[in-house]
Structures are given as C-alpha cells and as structure tokens.
Amino acid sequence: MTPSTASSVREPRVKAKQRPGDRIFAGSTLTAGTLILAMLAAVAAFLVIQSIPAVTTDPGEIPILAGETFWSYVAPLVFGTLWSAALALLMAIPVSIGIALFISHYAPRRLAQGLGYVIDLLAAVPSVVFGLWGANVLAPAVQPFYSWLTETMGWFPLFAPPASGTGRTILTASIVLAVMVLPIITALSREVFLQTPVLHEEAALALGATKWEMIRTAVLPFGRPGIVSASMLGLGRALGETMAVAMVLSASGGINFALLTSSNPGTIAANIALSFPEAFGTNVNVLIATGLLLFAITLVVNSIARWIIARRKEFSGAN
C-alpha cells in the first residue's frame, strides 16, 4: 500500500485475512471438541438407558437390593465414596503441594528433574499392585497404630473402637488412594509452579522477602487455579478408583464416620467391581445406575471446583 492510496480511499475496517490453514486448523480443533461432547453424550445415554429399569422395576424383583429400595441400597455407597475421596484429598493435597514446591523451588536444580521422575514413578504403579500392597503390606503395618489410637483416643468419634483386627479400614483405603492421586496432583502443580514468571519471584526476593514469603506472594497465587485443577483430576481418580479400594477396604457396614473399625461403608466403584461378575438380569441395571450416580456426583463436585477457579481467573496467563 502506498501512502497516496491509503489517504485517498477510506476503506472499511480491514478484516483479518482468512487463510485456508487457519480454517482447517480451527475446524479440526472444533471437531475434536465436538467429538468429545458426542462421546460423552453416548456414554451418558448408555448409562441412562441402562439405569432406567433399576428405578422403575419393583425392588422386590431385584435380588441384589434384598427388598430395600434402590436409594437405601446406594446411600451408604455414596457416603463411602465421598468420605474416602475427601479423606484421601485431605491427605494428598498438602503433601503434593509440598512435594511440588520442593521439586520446583527447594531441591538443588540438578536434582530436581530426577526427583520429579521418582514421583512420576508412583503414577506408573497399576492399581492392582496398589491393592496388593495396601492389603498385605500397609494394613498390617498400621494396625498396631490403629489399636493404640482407639485405646487412647476412643472417645473421639472418628477413632471409635473397636479397632479392626487387620487394619483394612477406610482410613487405610484413603491412604492408598492418597498415594495414588499424589503423583497426579504433584506433577501438574509442579509444572505450574515452574511457569511462575521469574520476574515476579525476583521482585519479591529483591524486596527482602524470605523464600517462603516469595512463594506465598508470587508462586502460590499464580499456581492456585492449577492446583485446584490438578486436585480435581486427583479427585476424579479417587472417586472412580475401583480395584485398589475393592482389594483394600473391608466394606461390611453402613454409614458411619469411624475410621478404624472393620465395618466400613463401601464405595460405588468398588461395589460395581465386586458385584458385577456375579450380577445378572436387573442386578446389572442396578449396578450401572450406581455408576450413573457416581457420574452425577463428579458433575456436582466439578461444578463447584469450576466455580472456584472462575473466581480466580485473573491469574491465568492466557486471560
């Protein structure tokens, strides 16, 4: 464009030229996104269709319900799922943030990557092995501690006696879950912490902040959405974990908060794994309906998390 033409002709606002490359690329990303929605819709449709008989059929005709209604069958399972996942996250989140900070800001830089790799290793352990380890190594190891707790602090509702004779309690299951979600939360938080703008960190240090003050004022606010997001992924895993919980947890009770007895509520996913092989007819529908409920629980939990993140949006790098 020469100056003369620019000044003589008053063009309307120039629209960015649409290149074919752009269109194809944008189109394919859109397709991928839509594909995910379609896939999820298919899963949801499958779940809903399969679940309908569980609620509509007369409970007396479904052997697995043993005469109860569907809701009273599933209530302890919902409770157990939420309770164990909450306990697991309660343990895993602080520890994970600690590890992530250790790797990103405390460990000697040369060591850091190796240490991160060590933690990633935990993610590689299959859940069956976690189950075997939890039931045969961890449970016997913590059992004496549980007995001691119930003896000395039995007045506290969470530690109500009698202590389990084998240690396979909901607390043990939650510890195993915590160890399983630890690498997920750690890995993502670590990556986020590493992306903290160096200028922010240096500015804090230059103002005389101690390392902790620098982390509190620069690193953590920057990483908070990432931490929440990582925790949600961890929560998804903790809620849906099947085999490890099935192998570790002694699920022989209803709703109760006692952590150290052998009568614990089961979890939805573990219950499906335990009952599915022998299920037939409408029993299968009942189990799938509990799966749908787990689905709904995750939906609610995630909405809450999204809401929290949305309030903190200003920290996101890409706006």
Added chain:
Amino acid sequence: MNFKRFGAPVALVAAAALALTGCAANEAGGGATDEAATGLSGTLVGGGASSQQAAQEAWVASFQTANPDVTIEYDPAGSGAGRDTFIAGGSNFAGSDRAFKDEEIAGDFASCVADTGIIEIPAYISPIAIIFNLEGVDSLNLDAATVAGIFSGKITTWNDPAIASANPDATLPATPITPVHRADDSGTTENFTDYLHAAAPEAWVDEADGVWPLEGGEAAQGTSGVVDTVTGGTGTIGYADASRAGDLGTVSIKVGDEYVEYSAEAAAAIVDASPFAEGRTDGDLAIELDRTSSEAGVYPIVLVSYLIGCSEYQDTEAGALVKAYFSSIISEDGQAISAEAAGTAPISSDLFDKASAAVESIK
C-alpha cells in the same frame, strides 16, 4: 514439521514394533505337524465362574495339547456374566456356580436349537474349608450352630463355652474373634450361607445368598483376599476353597454325631448323597445338595460348579467341540488333572455315568 524432528521417535516406534513381532515360544504356528491326530479344529469360547478358572486352565491345557488345532478361551468373568453371555449366544458354553433356575430355562438360548433344552453337569466339586488363624491351635471341632454364631458375631471370643465344650483338648485363648467373609458376590458365599441356613436355621435366619447378608465382620475380595486376611490377622476365621487352606487351621464340621474334616472324598460323597433337582430334562444334572445329610463321612460345605452347554447346537462344529471338551473334562483323567491343579474332588463313577450320557447326547 520436517522429517528430522519426527524421524527419531518414528524410528523408535518402528524398532519396537519389529521387536514385538515374534511368536510366543510355547505357541506352535498353526500346528502343521499333528494335524491328523484328531481332526478337531476351531475356537471354542466359554465363560463364567471364576472359581473354575484354575481347573479350566488345566482342562484347556490338556485338551489343547491333545488337539493342537483347537483353541479354547475360558473367560473367568463370573457366573452371572457367564450365564447372561451364554443366554445371549455370546459363548458356546458357560461355567456357573449355580444351575439355571426353572424360569430361566423356560426362556430362549440363542446358540441352541429352539426348544431343545440345555445340559448342566456338576463337573467342578470343591470342598469349602473353614480356615482360622489362632496361635497354638491347628484344628477345631464345631457344629453348624456354633459356626453360625461365630460368623454372625454372637460368639465373640475364642474361649466361648460353645467352642470350648466341643474342643476339650485345645487350649483356647480369650482372643476376640474376627470373622472374615467375602466382599464380592460369590458362589462360595452362597453355598456357605446355604449350609448355615439349612443346618442351623435358628442361629442363621438369612436365606442363602451370594452377597454376605449381615453387617459387621471383616470383608475381603475373592478367595485370595480372604486367605490373605485370615493369614495376616490374629484370631481370624473365614471360609475359602479347600485347596487354598495351606497351613491355616481348619474346622471339622459336625455331621450326625461325628466331626468330619474336609476332604475330596467327603465332598464327593455329599454330592452322591443328594438328589437331582426335579422336573429337569435328561441332560440337566442340577443337584439339590442335602446340607443336613447325616450319612457317615460326608462333608456338607461344598461348592458345586456346573458346565453348561446346549443339548443341540445350531452350529454343529461348535457342538462337536463342546462334546469332545466336556467328555475330556468328566473323564477320569480330566478329573485327576483338576484335582491336582485346583484341588477339586473327582466326581464319583455313579455321577460320571450320568454325566457321560448327558455329554453323549450333545448334538
């Protein structure tokens, strides 16, 4: 993106793929040598009870060795899944910890010729041992009511008079009892609770069920989980397939006036002492176990698992394969193989005659 960047990973993947294209050392490629041996070939798909898996592996191995062109897939997905798949026609035969109920038989079986019925053979008979872990005690004598009391939580310590009176020679500590039951839905639990309900109806009011009916006690997944939990705890007691009892203490059950230790013969004896279910077709050998039998030398807590097939297959080749496979299972050799690999009780010659007639009728 230029090739250099993608080159390295692609080459790595290609190398890995090359390394993987081999063959398992124990799998012959096509079985060209022994072709003439039997003339049987093809793939047979079955599925069902996971209790049968160790036995099925042994049976499949011996059958495949004799018939190298045959492949048998037994999917230990569980009895319920096995029966459902068989009804839907997804498998050629099923293994199940219980026989089909009358109303289920009245329905259609997709791989069978319509209205021809099915055959059910109790080929897997395994005693269920009551195992416990108590220092200084290797065996105990108990009657059904006491066992029911222990598992329902009414008897809470090992030196309870009910246990002590039946075991005057044992030194019983005051250790609390931790009863261990299966967390999963299982045929073992169904047979165990069936026994308790039949032999001690006052002490055990719940009907037989694959799901443990009571709250409380310790729950563990699968036979392995129960055995591990009993082994790992102190004062624990549980029930498991007898083949897995190992070094744990075991209970002798009161039958009539005697205490009977579990054994293969005693388990086979209870099956012989029990009547077949009524109103079934000829090939349908569903057994109604007589848990309260007081005959000498029977051990009433057994798991009977069935082989289920069509009496007339739509696919005649599959029918021939099932027939050959089933007859190898019920043969003396077949039963000896599973006894060695899975600790089952070989079927009696009486039952063999009936089973053999049923298998011969498969078309």
Added chain:
Amino acid sequence: MSQTLTAAPVANAYSSGRLGRPVPWIVLAASLVLAAVVFGLLQASDGAKDFNIVGTILVGMIIYGVAIYVISLLVEGGRRAKDRLVTALVSAAFALALLPLISLLFTVVTNGTGRFDLEFFTFSMRNIVGEGGGGIHAIIGTVLMTLTAAVISVPIGLLTSIYLVEYGRGPLSRAITFFVDVMTGIPSIVAGLFAYAVFALIFGPGVRLGIAGAISLAVLMIPVVVRSSEDMLKLVPNELREAAFALGVPKWLTILKVVLPTSIAGITTGVMLAIARVIGETAPLLVAAGFTNNLNYNLFEGRMQSLPVFVYNSYISQGTDAQAYLDRAWAGALTLILIVMLLNLLARVVARIFAPKAGR
C-alpha cells in the same frame, strides 16, 4: 537492621543473627537420634519385634520441625523461623511421599524378580498349568491397546485443549470444559461396559476385542489429556503469541510453532500421566477385551490379554501351586512398571527434541 548497627562489633555483619549453614543439619541429626532413642526404649519396654524405622523417621521429622522453629525464632526472629519451618515441612512432604514409593517398589521388586526371567518374556500361558509360563501375550496386549488408546486420545485431547485455549469462546467452549471435567469421573468399569455395549451392538453379544479395550481406555484418557494440556497451554505467556501475530505469522502456525513447543514439556507430562493412569486399568479391559491365555496381535479379532488383567487373575485365581501364580503376578506388575518407565523416558526425549532451546 537497627539491630546490627547497635550490636557489639562482630566478625561478619552479614552472618550475625543468622543460623550457620550446618545448624539445620545438626538439628535434624539430633532429632532423628532422639526419635530413635524413644523408639528404642519403647521397643525394649514393650518387647516389640522389630525396630520401627518408619515411626522413627516420622517422629524425628516432627521433632525437627518444632526444634528448628524454636531455635530460629530465638536467633533469627519470626519471619525467618517461619521460612525454616516451611522448608522443613516441604522437605518432610517429599520424604513422606518417598516412604510408600520405596515400600511399594521394594515389595514389587523383591517379589517380582523371582520370575523375571527369559521364559516370562518368551512364553504365553497357552497350555501352561502350575509353574512356568509367561506374560508375553499380556505385554503385547497392553502395549498395543495402550498405544492405540493414546493414538486415539492424544490428538483429540490436544486439539480440544487448543480449541478451548486459543479459539473457544462462548457456550460451546464452556460446555466442553464442563463436560470434560465430568468425564474424569467416569468410573473405569463403566467405560469398559460402554465400549463393550457399543461393540456388542455392532458384532453381536459376547464380542471381546482388543480395539474395544483400547476405546474404553481412550474414554478414560481423553479428559486427563485435555485437562492437563489445557492448563499447560494457558501458561504460555500472551506476549509470545502477540509477538508472533505482530510478525504476521498466521494463527495456526503460531500455535504449532510457538505455543505448542513452549508448553511441550508440560503437555508431555500430562500425556504420560494419562498413559500411566490407564495402563494399569484392570476392570474395563476385563469387560471389553476379555481374558485369554493366547498371544494375539490383532486388535480387531479375538480376545486380548493385558498385564493388569494378567496380574489380577493370577492373584485371584491361584491354583494349588499358589506360589507359581503369585510369582507370575508380581513379575507382571514389575514388567508393567518398567514399561511405563520406558515410555516416560521416551516421552521426555521427545519433549526435549521439540522444546525451545532456551529457558530453564
């Protein structure tokens, strides 16, 4: 500051009022020794069997945290004391995570090496009863199904996250974000049932295929890939994008050449996490891909064994020779962990090739 001015002359003004470098280490050693003594006494009085190493370390850590805080509070003042306490806590968190890891790896390695031999990698389980046999069929099944799942879910997941970060505005993008979160909550066994139901519709009941297993894994993998890559893409500074746009680079090339390489390390970590998440899945593969003792290379025909199913079944259905089954199970678990480690290394190499050369 005023403190140093008014204090009596010291050798070095910068080190006054600070703890020396070796002090924390000395305190740590003292705390551990103290804890060891406590547990030693407990053991002696109790007559317990073993010396409690884990307990010693845990109690030692707690004593150290308290001690260093108090000492630092007295010498250095509140702010530094807090800093020291946090350092102790952060290091303790790392040590705490190492405990189960070491215990787990120790268990797997000691039990797994028993059958970690040539036979395990050359034999399948066809016609094997009791001892012997191997897991080649399961190894190949796992590798094939997991890679297929990755091939399906990584492009879909990555493109979706690019859409969400770079293009998506409005209700569609919000819907995708939300439902991807929901997808993380699909119980693994439901994913397996779903894949099985889809293939049963097409091929009739009872169908078990490797590809069905791969698809059930992909359903589980996609949300993890989307979620982690989305976070990583968001962290790419806008200045980089704007610089590229200012130079007249088209948007799609900016994304491919600037945004993706900048975040490739994080994305790779996410993908590896996703793979590690699904490679150990048992329940969906049991339902969708079935169980077999035979080697099968064909994803589209016949059942396919996988390592987790192999491990699970060897543990659950032990025959009379229980030890042989257990040994195979542990060897399978060890193999599975090694495969993931190998994939992890490979991914890091790939990430390094693509990553921009500068940066930390």
